[in-house]
Amino acid sequence: MSHRPRRRTLALTTVAAALVGGVLGTSSPAAAEPADHLVINEVYVNGGSAGAAYTNKFVELYNPTAASIELDGLSVQYRSASSSNPPTSVVALTGDLPAGTHYLVGGGSNGANGSALPTPDVASNGFNVANGGGTVVLADTTSALDPLATGSVVDDDRVIDLVGWGSSQTYEGSAAPAPSATSDVRSLNRTGYADTDVNAADFTLSATGDITPVACGEACAGVVEPPETVTIAQIQGTGSASPLAGDTVITSGVVIATYPTGGLNGFYLQTAGSGGADDATEGASDGIFVFGGGAAAAVAPGDHVTVTGEVSEYFGLTQLTPGSASDVVVETEPAEAVKPTVIDGPVDAAGREALEGMLIDPEGSFTVTNNYATNTFGEIGLATGDEPLYVPTEVAAPGSDAQAVAAQNASRLFTLDDASSANWTAGGSDTPHPWLTGVDTIRVGAGAAFSDNVVLDYRFSLWRFQPLTPVTADGAKPVAFSGAARPASPPEVGGDITLGTFNVLNYFTTTGEEYEAATGLDCEFYPDREGNPTTVDECDGDAGPRGAWDDANLARQEAKIVAAINELDADVVSLEEIENSVKFGHDRDDALATLVDALNADAGAGTWAYVPSPDASGLPPLANQDVIRTAFIYQPASVEPVGGSTVLVGSPAYTNAREPLAQAFRPVSGTSSDEFVAIVNHFKSKGSGVDDGTGQGLANPDRVAQAEALVTFADEVAADAGTDKVFLTGDFNAYSQEDPIQVLLDAGYSDLQEDAGAEETYQFGGEIGSLDHVLASPAAAGDVTGIGVWSINAMEPIAYEYSRYNYNVTDFYSPGPYRSSDHDPALVGIDVADRTASDIRAVATPGVGRWISPLVIAKVTPKDATGTVDVLADGEVVGSAPVRRGATLIALDGSALPKGKSEVVVRYSGDDTYAPSETTVTVRVLGH
Template identity: 50%
Template structure:
């Protein structure tokens, strides 16, 4: 039974080929030493991947469909007349490439020719090598319609079209443009989306391997009909397809307006135009057109504040010409452009190129316009004996100059730094009118997991318009170990995650611990992890973060993808929010200005080709795309509390009202505060729990104390009090929630709440009624040393006197100011 390839069953025939040809023209052929076998093109091609008559001398006939007399291909394609309309040879191609530097300039499109030559396979494509005298032009002026339809993905179906005229139809999308600026070729795929990185979609291992195998069958290449390298030997010829007017971007929808030839080259199915094209070719003469998918700015993400991550691709204000030993990548005139090695610099070769790089980054960041931006791959200026923040401050100055105001500020390096660092680092910049740093930044220094990567940098922020009712958040920027190298446990296991996956898992694990410490330090559960994790969405390091309760904003809001590698889109850059904080976020968006653009537009490719592709705009300012997310922090201020038994002028009025404003107390239902009433132990636990920010705490199902049942008003607070080690209860297993808190016990609670810090009590007591051997002598002395208590005017402390609610408000107020430094 004959087999008709699946795709050909859906071919749309656009014209029939006439079997009668007008006009004749013959060229005498040089007789060969022995007669070649006369075969059809289909018999030469066969139904397999290689020709069944390879290495044999053959004669065949066909119509010339494409000619490459110039450009380096040195040949032409011929196709059996009538084959586009009637499939005489199911499963076998009716087209073939004629490699013939001797005769390529003698033929033109539409010639009916007979050729004699030797069959071979060149880089997977069947060809006939024809020498001078092996060509006879029988007639001219013929045409063949292209086979139209959705290009098949089955390898055998594509093999059956090798060398034939085709014109793909249906939805087609650009999936890779990496080689466009150099070789004039780019990759396409059927459908409305580019190909995805396997581990961005499915789990590493068997699923990822299967997914990528399916990817490989889908893509195909559109070439330029030549072998030119437009950045080297062919740099004086304008590069085809890419430009600044209608940029060739991954994700763009493509439409074929002219026929092309299905060929196979360098391991990929390749569509060749029927004649060489270049940047001089009019758009109307190109075989394909595509949509312009550029966006002038990211989508609005809402929220009171916004946060973003931006990889600035080796932004080095220290240029190569300032150092010794640097080697360079050069332009087509051998001018240095970027550092290639030999020194610690990684960026621009000189000031001229640095300014080109900086102009693009500045345009991108100022348009991104996020409240807080983390930066990756910025110069660590300390490596060059300069202030660590010099490059960072240079960038901020350039941003502000372009903005025309002091729009941006940098977060200064912390006082405590790692003992050794990479030449690139991470950093934060922010807009002071929108966000304000809280405290000093902090780098995770006490970990070996990041010895081969940049250590996380944390900074707390609040809204610039925040008041005491508003929250703060902690941002932690990351740049994990890359996938490019690793040995031993870090060797590439072949599961789709690349090399050094073990390192990235360890880094994610330590990042979680660092984030927990930052939560405790700043008394907030609002944490954002962001940066270049060098791990795709479904990979092991990201799973560590998900299991710790962090939620990906990329996936929550379907924000898009930040990176492109090997014609596969995915996200190595992420923004994740702690579990409860996710509810504060309003939206997120990936602004595709970099990964999907041609690398030819980078400053690093300046003057690689006679066509000037550089522009001082945001597009291809880096190789990673920024993700921006919006969120809210401010809360509506509650109506001020008024206590009927506390009026301005009363002792501790300010402290009591501060306690109420912070939500540590709401007083009684009748509107009173009852300032002289004693504080019982249950209420004391509640005060400390609220002072800590009412942290998320899962109280045990079984009570720790026999006299505090699970339905007690302050059950959670008392269990938290116990879990923190602030109280141990009484020896018989009770807590005695209604018992009054004496002033000595109160001092012990504050001391333990601070973590029982190292403190040596004075040899002589500061209070006349507090012997050095009295219970809680050290704790009471510590309380005095912190300025939380001064005792009574008569020099007593009165340790066994119950603490009153007004005095308790004063103690908490002073503790917050003097110990927690919250004012």
Template identity: 50%
Template sequence: MQGTGAVSPLQGQTVTVEGVVTADWREGGFNGFVLQDPAGDPADGASDAVFVWGNRARAEIGQSVRVTGAVSEYNGLTEITVDALEVLPASLGEVAPVTDWAAIATPEGKEAHESELVLLNDQLTVTDNYDANYYGTFTLAYGDEPLRQPTADIDPHDTAAIAAATADNTARSILLDDAKSTNYNTASNRSIPFAYLTPETPVSVGSHVDFVQPFVLDYRYDAWSLQPTTPVTGDGSAHVTFSDVRAANAAREDVGGDLAIATFNVLNYFPTTAEEYVELGLGSCTTYNDRDGNPISANDCGDTGPRGAATTESFERQETKIVNAISALDASIVSLEEIENSAHFGKDRDFAVATLVAALNEKDGAGVWAYAPSPAAVPASEDVIRNAFIYRTADVERVGESVILTDEPAFSNARQPLFQAFKAVGADDADAFLVAANHFKSKGSGTDDGTGQGNANPDRVAQAPALVAFTAEVQAATGIEPVFLAGDFNAYAAEDPARVIEAGGYTNLNYALNGGEATYNYDGLNGSLDHVFANAEALELVTGVDVWQINAQEQIAFEYSRYNYNATLLYDESVFRASDHNPIVVGLDLPEQEQPEEPGQPGTHPGQGHGVDKGDGHPGKGKGVDKGEDHPGKGWKKRV
């Protein structure tokens, strides 16, 4: 009946078919069941199953039935609208599911097995979990890794290679659905608990999938999917289970060294809430509200209004997660992006970063954290979000004042780079190094130049050389050579802006020393928008690099901004989904400082910073750096 093409040759005709019921979807919105012939030939190129639809489509899984009805194509899915149904007295046999991904890997293979049972032995991995918050849907990738953003590894101007990578991603992906038509995010459905997602089953990107029961290979909503044989309630563990990736990310990996620097996009950290903004008469706001109508986060407060929490209570939830994450990051210096520029609200420019430091000190102890004050001269026009530095006072101290790029047209639509020099506590100023906090123009708006690098690529391409040039000016003014360029560059590692920076003499540390771990997941594709670049002098200080996988791969329903959106409350105070970007942390081995000799122990060094015994040397801690050898992999390389 299905035929070997995309459309049944019997479309519009009334047929009578027999088969075994393999899925019961009378509930959940699909309004039907699936019928499969257990005696069909799996290799003949024609499916042996069909979806049976209608108010009469009622049968139990395992029953052998005879169905009469009209054949139709509904948005690409062949179905029978049932007119008559008879339960057969004798069983037609057992249905053997498809077990090999290769059988359904191609569009032709999927058509040949449409609506058939599938129980794959192959490894599949969650590569996108965003739509689970809406439709109970995940995107799975064939293999043991999530899909990669092509321009994270491939020159975007190599159109043939990009096309091949894109085609491979498409071929390796398939949806996992919940056998429901429910949108959990509508007001009328928020009282219905999520499918699959629970506090104990976060279903992170990177989770491996273990199918407990067969699924149906289904086509609806313009996509191929694996549907459970009955609608999912709760965690769905009767149908499928997911591996836990959080346990391995409970703490960041050891990166070695005396201290560490990090970059962290803090997801529009705004102590000035939408509620306060309105109360102060600064403007009007619309908000995103929870299922009880309580404001949770700012929706639209205008271009210069708040972008974070809607109320003080909501801000406290956001701040708790961010503070816990930064504290556990165990970095000596943190470059912050997407933090409120409080000058826009009639407050001191540093009000927001001071608020964050106060919260960190409340958790970690008085005086543990400090921030780099704003420069004396700031740009005449700035965004409502800015860059900032915070640091652990026991590890490092500032050398000189911070400096920000001013009067540079390339940054008229982005956050201007902020530089600060640091040194280890007690070190000579001659051993200082520079860190720059950066946040280039986003991909969300602007001109698309057609190169596959998102909106506003020309803007970011202009910002990259402006940053490199300003860095040279800061180096000349301070006499400090080692420099780290950190932050959210809104460009994947092989895209033009990142390549311009590397051409200026900088190494992308995450790629050179850490395999290019993802800091972001967009539309099911892993890649890094955040980077730490080091010049040659800074590279000599590096002991290791890690991307702490706590945010980008986590389901958005765990975020403060989705608090009480669904009957299943997923928000908690853990570090997971504190933001939408993963932080990068870099270990540094700084020059040894002369220490007073202790009586009877000449020449010993008691160790400074985070537990490194300088007298014992460095046994290669961290990821991929042997300080006794040259640094492999400097610069950008095409990864295949």
């Protein structure tokens, strides 16, 4: 007996015969001969659905050879059409299959319609093939095939047979047709047991009613061992996967949460009396998910239940699947109650595995760190402690320091779920959102206090706090959020004039609708819940517009941007991600002028003006320009441009990014000594390009080259303008400790936000950091009176963005500044008046761990001041350094400061000429 896998290529003799028949022969080709190996003969995907022939899905195998085939060690596996992961369902086969005999693998069910299958030779309710597309594999292994190729499978010695249908990514030759979901129900049937390695040729859809599941029965039956009775801890084991996966077992426990509705389709069971401070099964969890909606409806929290079911791993979640409702028995004898286990602080991967599926009491501080998927799937990322998670390279140098922060982040992150699989912008869009309202937001940085226990759950690659019942808009919530209120006004930064920077999130006045009509292209869009277009998805690739689909959505976007810029009220604002109108056949400044008109309509005629683009000779060739650009707007009542704007042209570093735009400004009542240069930037994004392996995203070498070219360009522009006061602004697509920013710091620029400990401007992947920066040359830094970030966007849920208008029945839209973009604007105060009095100013950098302590940077004016600067915490000196050329750097003793934020006094001692002075500054210690 043999189940030897075959090499999945056609024999040369077969090819030669086909060539002879095709070239020399005159008769029709003969039908293919039956295969010389075990084959997948029939696949039925509609079990239990409306119109179904049978209540359960099935896969039928057939032995077309003249000898018996050993099945032990083989399996039937299923992977969904859209997945690139290993197969999610693996059913091990047993016994020997006689020649000319069928073998029936029973699967799951979509409902109660149809007749019962003949008794399958093996069955798994977790084996749920789908009608639209999928792949079933007959494999020479009982382990999930990883990797499983996409496309046409030509040569894989682990694969004995394979069929992909419909939209499947994996198939032989070409995919077989997809069976219907509910009407004209058919199965996939192999013709004549032949296997030509082309699924579309070998399989046809059965004639209506011709669905014929056949089992081997007693001819294949071996000795069937009764299910073993085990504890939940034995099922879970001490590793990431169950040691009993694929086995049918019996276990018992107390029901701690049920999900008969909402899509989770199951309940959580925990060993009676387990949990709390004492762990009798250290390293192994005492909780498990029992899959099956019917069973979930038959039990209630607190029930003592015995379950018989198959153990499996579902994308990392260990679960138990009963074969039927009769396999879940509610015992009459009560069991000892379960005790919640407290989580108060970070938990590593092994610690989480040991608590998977158990009742949890989240105590201590939790902080919202991710609200991106709140809008869609009702998920809220929470970090243990009083601060959200920081992008590692925002607070630590790339390499081992950043990796340590990443590891700490992983141990701090939990995702609060809504105990539902609903997408509140798709299938659930007509139901009010469970967490958010048009008034009550949940911002990153808000505190989270739990009022109820949860279950520690693992789904879709995230460790989750699953509420005990699904969260609804009008129902009780297991957690309350507080703090992190929306800032009502921009930060106070002082100064005679102010400089702002703002990424306006693809402000395009050329709409998708207009572009489609003008070009005749068939553009794609993102729809609202009623199918109405909101924003452009894809339109002529990267050459098309990227913003609002039509005028109505543009008006919503524009209202929010106008509110944000007018309330920011900076004298000069650098802009990123505004339409480069010349790419759409208009004047290059057309969209910029439209935005200024809208600003003036709101603030008053003449309040704003824009800096015109250079003429064509001062710009890159049109073909090399991006569809988005940078720009400057300003308030003519307070500042005026000096000369024209300048674009860096011809630098090879900028072939994949927007070239820097420079402009000199001075106050309207100022002199040449008050002039400064602002250069707005938008470096290459992290989304594509070379990965240099440093943990700084894709295209880091490109951004480094762009920073180096920027330094040279800034020197040239400053020399031409006759000033050494230079501000570099914009979206650098680099976090504060990354290489491109270090290039600029090494060139003598100061990162004003980092020096001042300002808030971060961006949120990505549940971590916060600053991609947007304002850097100043030494002379410009001396004029800075303050800097702040107006946190109106990055920490807000995306539900409030114009692009998500009418995605849920809850109306989230308002024309105010909040979520006007995905980046926060920054604001700098600049004092252009002469200073003669003694003064001290200071900023602080955060401390991370015991080796990286906070630094205080103090500047004393006039610059010829000498003496000493002391830093005092609660009256005690925690750092001291002499003043040289008006500045000093003091490394503080981080162990003498509390974790978190605290205020210290920075005191200048004075000298023979200048009197003492002092100020205060907030220092931040992220960890000891």
